[in-house]
Amino acid sequence: xxxxxxxxxxxxxxxxxxxxxxxxxxxxxxxxxxxxxxxxxxxxxxxxxxxxxxxxxxxxxxxxxxxxxxxxxxxxxxxxxxxxxxxxxxxxxxxxxxxxxxxxxxxxxxxxxxxxxxxxxxxxxxxxxxxxxxxxxxxxxxxxxxxxxxxxxxxxxxxxxxxxxxxxxxxxxxxxxxxxxxxxxxxxxxxxxxxxxxxxxxxxxxxxxxxxxxxxxxxxxxxxxxxxxxxxxxxxxxxxxxxxxxxxxxxxxxxxxxxxxxxxxxxxxxxxxxxxxxxxxxxxxxxxxxxxxxxxxxxxxxxxxxxxxxxxxxxxxxxxxxxxxxxxxxxxxxxxxxxxxxxxxxxxxxxxxxxxxxxxxxxxxxxxxxxxxxxxxxxxxxxxxxxxxxxxxxxxxxxxxxxxxxxxxxxxxxxxxxxx
Amino acid sequence: xxxxxxxxxxxxxxxxxxxxxxxxxxxxxxxxxxxxxxxxxxxxxxxxxxxxxxxxxxxxxxxxxxxxxxxxxxxxxxxxxxxxxxxxxxxxxxxxxxxxxxxxxxxxxxxxxxxxxxxxxxxxxxxxxxxxxxxxxxxxxxxxxxxxxxxxxxxxxxxxxxxxxxxxxxxxxxxxxxxxxxxxxxxxxxxxxxxxxxxxxxxxxxxxxxxxxxxxxxxxxxxxxxxxxxxxxxxxxxxxxxxxxxxxxxxxxxxxxxxxxxxxxxxxxxxxxxxxxxxxxxxxxxxxxxxxxxxxxxxxxxxxxxxxxxxxxxxxxxxxxx
Numbered sequence: 001x002x003x004x005x006x007x008x009x010x011x012x013x014x015x016x017x018x019x020x021x022x023x024x025x026x027x028x029x030x031x032x033x034x035x036x037x038x039x040x041x042x043x044x045x046x047x048x049x050x051x052x053x054x055x056x057x058x059x060x061x062x063x064x065x066x067x068x069x070x071x072x073x074x075x076x077x078x079x080x081x082x083x084x085x086x087x088x089x090x091x092x093x094x095x096x097x098x099x100x101x102x103x104x105x106x107x108x109x110x111x112x113x114x115x116x117x118x119x120x121x122x123x124x125x126x127x128x129x130x131x132x133x134x135x136x137x138x139x140x141x142x143x144x145x146x147x148x149x150x151x152x153x154x155x156x157x158x159x160x161x162x163x164x165x166x167x168x169x170x171x172x173x174x175x176x177x178x179x180x181x182x183x184x185x186x187x188x189x190x191x192x193x194x195x196x197x198x199x200x201x202x203x204x205x206x207x208x209x210x211x212x213x214x215x216x217x218x219x220x221x222x223x224x225x226x227x228x229x230x231x232x233x234x235x236x237x238x239x240x241x242x243x244x245x246x247x248x249x250x251x252x253x254x255x256x257x258x259x260x261x262x263x264x265x266x267x268x269x270x271x272x273x274x275x276x277x278x279x280x281x282x283x284x285x286x287x288x289x290x291x292x293x294x295x296x297x298x299x300x301x302x303x304x305x306x307x308x309x310x311x312x313x314x315x316x317x318x319x320x321x322x323x324x325x326x327x328x329x330x331x332x333x334x335x336x337x338x339x340x341x342x343x344x345x346x347x348x349x350x351x352x353x354x355x356x357x358x359x360x361x362x363x364x365x366x367x368x369x370x371x372x373x374x375x376x377x378x379x380x381x382x383x384x385x386x387x388x389x390x391x392x393x394x395x396x397x398x399x400x401x402x403x404x405x406x407x408x409x410x411x412x413x414x415x416x417x418x419x420x
Numbered sequence: 421x422x423x424x425x426x427x428x429x430x431x432x433x434x435x436x437x438x439x440x441x442x443x444x445x446x447x448x449x450x451x452x453x454x455x456x457x458x459x460x461x462x463x464x465x466x467x468x469x470x471x472x473x474x475x476x477x478x479x480x481x482x483x484x485x486x487x488x489x490x491x492x493x494x495x496x497x498x499x500x501x502x503x504x505x506x507x508x509x510x511x512x513x514x515x516x517x518x519x520x521x522x523x524x525x526x527x528x529x530x531x532x533x534x535x536x537x538x539x540x541x542x543x544x545x546x547x548x549x550x551x552x553x554x555x556x557x558x559x560x561x562x563x564x565x566x567x568x569x570x571x572x573x574x575x576x577x578x579x580x581x582x583x584x585x586x587x588x589x590x591x592x593x594x595x596x597x598x599x600x601x602x603x604x605x606x607x608x609x610x611x612x613x614x615x616x617x618x619x620x621x622x623x624x625x626x627x628x629x630x631x632x633x634x635x636x637x638x639x640x641x642x643x644x645x646x647x648x649x650x651x652x653x654x655x656x657x658x659x660x661x662x663x664x665x666x667x668x669x670x671x672x673x674x675x676x677x678x679x680x681x682x683x684x685x686x687x688x689x690x691x692x693x694x695x696x697x698x699x700x701x702x703x704x705x706x707x708x709x710x711x712x713x714x715x716x717x718x719x720x721x722x723x724x725x726x727x728x729x730x731x732x733x734x735x736x737x738x739x740x741x742x
Contacts, residue, residue: 115705117698119463146517150491150664153517154699157667161703171517173526174489183526338499361461366693369461370496374503 015106019134028064031056047261051242054254058244062087068140068199071159072248073152075332076143076170077325079251080188082208084195088248089137091127091159096243098126099287099394107133108395121364122394124155131162139165141198143191145329147172147336149367168194174337176330184326192322205321208251215250216315218259222266223310227352230271230278235293236303237285246309277415278304279387280348282359283368288396292360295405299412304352307335307345338371342378349384356385356415363392385418387411422542427471427606428488429633429662430515432651434556435531436486438549439538444483446471447629448606451721459500463693465493466719467606472497475505484508484541486534490515490664491696511537519657519665527652535648553647557654561643564636564654571635574599574681577622579613581630598738601626601677604689605697611723612689612715612731619735624681626674628662635660637673663696667703678710685738687731690716711737 021027035056042049062069070086072078074093081088098104099122107129108122114132116125130136142165144156153169160167168191173180196202225231233239242258249255272278281303286292296303313331316324334344349357357379361369372388379386389407392398422441426433433443448470456472475485485505487498489512501510513534516523535553539546570576577599599622602612609627616623625631638658643650661669678686686708690697704712713734715727 115702117701119693120695120698149695150493151695151699154663154667154696158699158702161667169517171523171526173514173516174495179529183522186522338496363463364695366461366464366492366496366695370464370492371499372461373459374499 015133015135022063022135023138025063025065028060031060035060047258047265050258050261051245054249054258055244058087058249058254062089062137065137069137071139071142071156071165073144073148073156074247075148075172075329076145077251077328078248079205079208079212079328080192080203080325081143082211082251083203083205084192085199085201085204086141089139090244090248091131091136092123093244093248094136095123095126095130095394096284096287098130100241100289102289104288104394104396118395118397119364121149121151121155121362122392123362124151124364126394128155128158128162131159139163141165141195142167143170144168145170145172147174147329147332149336149365151364151366166194166198170329172329172332174333176327176333181323181326181330184329185323188322188325209316209321211253211256212251213315215255215259216311216313218256218263219246219309219311221263222259223305225263225266226304229266229269230304230353231266231269232272232276232302233266233269234297234302236279236296236301237281237293237306239303239306239309240281240285241287243284243308272302272304276300276302277356277412277419278302278352278354280304280345280352280354280357281306282345282357283362283365284308284393285360286391286393286399288394288399290396290399291401292404295408299408300416301358301408301412303358304354305348307348310348336367338374341371342375345375346379346382346384349379349382354384355419356387356411358387358389358411360389360391360393363390363395363398385411385415422538423483424486424511424538425483426486426488427467427628428490428494428515429628429659430488430490430655431486431513432531432655434560435535435553435651436538438553438556439535440542440544441484441538445629445633446474446485448474448721450474451607451719452477453719456500459504460496464496465491465694466691466717468493468497469719470607470721472500475501475507478507481507485510486513487511488513488515491694493694508541511541516656519669524649524652524656527656528646528648531648531651550647553651557643557647557650564634568635568637571624571631572637572677572680574622574624577624578617579610579625579630581625581634582610582613582627583630598622598685598735599624599681599683600738601674601681601683601686602689603627603674603686605691605694607691607719607721608689608717608723611721612687612727615723615728615731616687616735619732621735624677624683626660626677632660632662663694663700667699670700671703671707674704675707675709678708683710684741685711685713685734687713687715687734690714692716692718711741 038053068086069089070081071089078088104126107126110129110133111125116128142156142160144152146153156167170187172184192203245255245258279301312334313328334340376386423444424436424441425444425446427446436443453469453473455476456469460469487494489495498512514530516526601624603626609629613623636658661673663670690701
């Protein structure tokens with residue numbers, strides 16, 4: 001949408017004012033009374049209130065800059081950042097939140113004005129737009145790993161250039177061998193030393209590891225409960241909104257408390273009614289306001305597991321900590337290598353007794369889209385239909401509601417026929 | 421004779437030769453993608469689609485494809501080839517990120533692993549392999565040094581480094597004093613060079629078909645004694661960097677090229693959906709001291725007619741400013 005120039009000017013001024021305020025750490029102490037009031041009003045919050053309170057507390061710490069802000073790509077272990085005394089900021093997760101708040105168009109437009117193409121990943125474009133506008137929190141250090149996708153490396157390099165902050169990149173080989181684990185560990189040793197130089201304190205692993213271990217057990221409990229009880233989580237795919245607790249808060253009490261509540265919630269939840277289609281949700285989902293969940297509910301589709309909320313790594317069992325962190329990073333190849341991912345998805349479909357798999361593809365994601373056809377054929381051989389919905393998780397301009405509805409309804413009809 | 425077909429500038433042909441095989445660089449002959457279209461998504465590297473099409477349409481030819489796994493597109497294409505190609509099993513060479521010592525050590529290990537795979541195809545013996553490899557590297561070094569010097573002093577312009585492709589040269593009506601740097605991927609390089617040369621421009625190419633494969637500008641210091649380490653260092657740290665090598669490395673390298681070759685403008689052929697190039701494009705917009713023309717394209721091997729007007733307009737701008 002093209003605004004007249006006087007509105008554009010006002011918008012620019014407004015953004016500058018907001019950026020100015022966002023970069024005043026002292027201002028965020030004003031949130032404290034509000035947080036007290038929230039706690040007073042709901043001393044035993046339910047899962048949604050807890051999530052709201054935890055997010056507020058996090059934003060206060062993040063923009064209040066109470067500790068160094070450390071940006072990270074999705075599969076860099078958050079435990080490392082907590083051990084380093086940093087506040088983790090995962091720009092890809094934050095971009096999802098920005099889209100959920102309906103602010104993506106501004107960020108995408110800002111990135112576009114600096115030649116960031118609409119064919120790039122929208123998670124990265126939003127983070128770029130908000131970095132250019134100085135609305136994201138300034139990083140003290142950036143950590144990235146090469147394995148998530150080949151766009152991550154230049155994206156983080158661009159962020160390092162925009163923010164003029166040091167970037168530590170971990171090169172992660174695709175397949176696990178003792179040699180490759182050693183290679184990743186050596187890089188983490190070097191990065192630990194450099195991080196210590198910047199923060200002036202050694203990494204304190206005890207607490208993050210304890211919390212990570214506990215969170216991992218809770219995640220396993222959750223998976224087991226959902227399988228045994230056929231737990232119905234509503235609305236379908238809601239669990240993906242809780243991604244921060246599965247990634248950036250892992251290694252903190254916040255994640256542990258949240259997962260405890262989620263396990264309790266799962267214990268009380270109803271079972272999936274037999275007439276519903278049980279689907280495994282692959283990859284992520286559109287985060288901007290949309291009607292996808294209603295469409296799924298109307299089509300009688302329940303999501304019985306989400307690929308990205310599984311405990312994909314081995315819990316720490318007392319081994320040498322950086323060796324464990326290296327293994328955790330390499331375990332993410334279960335999302336990234338076609339053979340490993342397909343095998344894991346088939347296993348998940350069997351274990352959850354699901355009828356089908358669904359994936360909302362991300363326009364700018366070559367690594368996940370590139371294996372769609374291999375995945376479809378492999379699942380077909382195993383008797384599982386796969387529905388891939390074309391679109392973009394954050395960029396609303398690729399969204400066509402009627403097309404989605406038609407495809408979901410047609411898919412549900414086909415699957416239901418096979419169920420009967 | 422075992423023919424190894426490769427397409428990435430990270431693959432060292434010295435290693436292939438020392439294992440008794442013949443390296444053959446893959447030049448796309450058409451812009452066709454029919455065989456690949458059902459297997460790869462729409463927003464995907466156009467060169468990978470052409471490559472996959474040519475491999476699948478060619479049936480079980482006896483050439484062994486060697487994939488440098490350096491980006492998502494190459495990895496996914498390799499996986500598709502492993503599954504659907506009727507010919508011999510394709511080879512893979514994972515390429516680490518970064519050019520530091522640790523990355524070089526890892527790349528050396530990958531090269532050693534690749535040499536064993538190559539020997540299993542050629543039936544060659546591991547005895548004396550290291551010596552053969554050392555000889556190959558040694559004999560190629562002088563050539564590499566000479567090519568780098570000539571290129572950086574402006575003596576190697578046009579499609580001279582693009583061996584294997586159509587070397588059509590149109591005679592320039594009038595030779596002008598304007599020169600441009602053409603930075604590109606695998607597609608449309610030769611047609612654009614021909615077009616510009618026909619208008620009298622001097623063109624320096626920066627593409628994986630020629631320059632990035634053959635120019636090794638960082639020649640200071642001796643190479644390691646271990647031939648695999650030497651190769652790893654040559655191809656990760658001493659070769660002309662490609663967009664995947666890192667935005668900062670490319671920025672420094674391209675600014676140096678602009679300065680040394682005294683070019684008046686830069687043309688960038690941008691393959692749609694290549695993340696590395698798309699990020700580089702944003703960097704070029706911010707840092708280049710000379711005019712820049714961006715031309716994006718999908719799978720094609722013929723010069724798109726609509727480019728003519730844009731190229732002509734850009735050339736006129738360069739001449740006017742020159």
